[in-house]
Amino acid sequence: GKTILITGVASGIGARTAELAGQLGADVIGVDVREPAAAVGSFVKADISTKAGVDDLIARLPQRIDALCNVAGLSGSTGAASTLAVNFFGLRALSEGLAPRLREGGAIVNVASIAGYGWRANLNRAASMVGIEGFPDVAEVVCDHAVRNEEGYPVSKELLLLWTFRAAHQDLFKRRGIRVNAVSPGPVETPILKQFRTVLGDARVDSDIARVGRAGTAGDIAPVVLFLCSDGARWINGANVPVDGGLEASINAEMF
Template sequence: MHDGKTYIVTGAASGIGTETAQVLKAQGATVIGVDRNAAEGVDAFHQADLSDPASIDALVAALPSGADGLANIAGVPPTAPASTVLKVNLYGLQRLTLGLVPKLADGASIANLASLAGFGWPNAVEQCKAALELTLESDVNEFAETQGLNADTVGRSYFLSKEALVVWTMQNRWTWRDRGITMNCVSPGPVETPILGDFVQTLGERAAEDMKVMDRPGTPADVAPVVSFALSENAKWFRGANLTVDGGMSSHILSNIHQL
């Protein structure tokens, strides 16, 4: 499916990023991994801190031109400080993406790992818009403070980072249409990776309820093929979309809301 293609995969050192790199390689692609930690099993690796503007700019300069896609998978869970969550999951992702677009091949695909945690964006439009006015160089901690995110104990910073990512992806449905470059989100439900415990810890009973209603949490192998699809030629009419892969959780929530 990906013969002759080259993809850049962030978060390649663990969990969904590692699995995505393996799936893409098995499907014929060359994979360039990016992470703050060393990644095994990729064709090339660049170490970078995606919360640091200088590190991202150096990464963009170092990455080769002509890649066929970017999978923005690196992320931190809600147990991290609110400003770190927003920086890695949103502002760093944006800086890398916007920096890299001029170097991507025409027709390239961008897949952003959002989350079921981004599901509630329609109820948080104003906060998403406010968050999206910042960049990695803004005073993100001050924003977190004024929005009450530092004092929050149930992971609002994480939810907001993913809601705003879903919104930003929609806003960019046609930004690079003249070059055939598409951008979409993939939104998993709870997935068994090293950060699943962080979600359970932060969300407490809410996570326990989700786990009860699901047959099982997802695995990286449930998600990686969807990211691969989002990067592929087969997904070329998906633009600004949010592909949910969550064992039915978003359908379950919608069914409850609308009493279906």
Template sequence: MADVLGYVGKRVIVTGCFSGMGEATARLLLDLGAEVHGFDYKDTSLKLTSFTNVDLRDPASIDASVAKLGGKVDALFNCAGLPHTFPALEVMKVNFLGTRHLTEQVLPLMSEGGAVVSIASNGGLGWSRNIPANMELIATPGFAGGLDWCERNADKVGGGYAFSKENIIVWTQFTAAQTIKRGIRLNCTLPGPTQTPMMKDFHEASGKDMVDSMMGPIGRYSTPEEQAAPLVLLNSDLAKMINGVVLPVDGGFMGALATGQVDLSRMMAKKG
């Protein structure tokens, strides 16, 4: 079969490759002939070209890992993340501040044709109503500047998870308009509920009924593999004109929500 996605021989980084969507993404990229380099806090069992332990809460760890890898990078897959059950600042560090910092360190290693995709979440759907706060954080200089902003704006950060995902969405759209001038694309996905090891944390934090209400018309959770495929597509040669896109990967939830086919009272119910 022809290499229609263009990954044969491409040098790619996958964060969060230990489990879930990140592991599924790395597996698919290996099958497609990519040279896969994994970054994660936990060791992976996958046979990658290289693996580096990275703590996204620590910019020095990120800097050292990118410096160790060096060389040209063709694509970056930001799949690492923490759920609601961690402290808000820890979630912000991993889900947004560390992800942004890593991307900023990798971008200089990319040339025209490079691409970045990040996993956001349907949990960040409030971004369009919260753009002023999102833009304040996005405008901060570096990891330390962003962390300082979060510490001073605990009321806006809230529990951390939703706000971190809002910022991935807005940062992707904002930054994509800048990087495309160098021929580098940025996109992100909005997964619906997905059967990963983190799902128990989502059930604990929000209640299973509320999580189930976001399944939408498909009536089931997605698999990590079903989330990995759109990530791989967005960074592929077939998606050369797709930039700054926030792609729902939710079995029709967003469409059903927009057309009044989702029970909002069930979504808004608090865990009892």
């Protein structure tokens, strides 16, 4: 079977994606900073919030991987620096570090969010942060770019979307036909949603859910992530796929 590396497997969307990939016959390597409750293929404990954590993780991974699903993420409740470190800089360092081990025609799928759709409005700052190469001192980046704590999460997802567009055309990946795509869920019933309720307020989360009738489930997101990894998605590259029950359309349709 194919070897698929999935981060964030101890909970929510990552756990469901790992379970489904296993059911579909993949060899799953699950990564998380916490131990998962249910066994997922082979598990590697790692913290992707630091350069040392990412380097150590890469050193413990096999030489050949078919797909990388970047699912691990923080809600923003721990502050802008930690959130940007996990949701963007750590994720990108892992992806770039693993690029040489991804097989030709392989795939990377980044779980972004509808929260990242401000990238166009905030393009200057987001582009300047994406332009920082390697794994920087994230606290310094937050300070230099005046990212307030409550902006940490949306900014991390803006950077992730911009990087997805760029990485799809970057030699490191493109040369060997490695596709890089993003999935943007709306509100999904997982432990992180409680934290979003604290950060954004119940009213905001409930009104998003009300627009589409229910919150998503991890099972609504996982198949789309795995589809983007598969050969059926071979002509999808650098794309953002909203998986939000129609939430984005409902917001867009109100603009005219």
